[in-house]
Amino acid sequence: MEEKKKLPDSVPYIAYEETIVISERHIKRLIFGLVFAIFLIFINNAIWLYAWMQYDYESTSTQTIDVDGKEGNANYIGNDGSIINGEDSSKNSTETKENQKK
DSSP: OOOOOOOOSSOOHHHHHHHHHHHHHHHHHHHHHHHHHHHHHHHHHHHHHHHHTTSOOOEEEEEEOOOOOTTSOEEEEOTTSOEEEEOTTOOOEEEEEEOOOO
16 A cells, blocks of 8 residues: 655744744734725715815895785795795895805
8 A cells, every 4th residue: 555645743833933924914914904994084084075065055045026016915936936925015025045056
């Protein structure tokens, strides 16, 4: 019969130590990469929030409308479909909110 080669029962200390050193370097690089990626995510979010806050998305304006209602009620239908009921010679001012993008 053929004799099988036997593997050594123990690993030399130098080979084991070198493997551990390589593993430690690899783990340090992975941790550095993870911390750097998390840092970049926070910086990216801060930049987007800063850019987003540069716009005024809502503003308020006052609009005065003169409607001739000499025969009774003075009704006005606005551009957004809102109906304002008034009386003859009443002075109503409405505030409309408009979304504006700069």
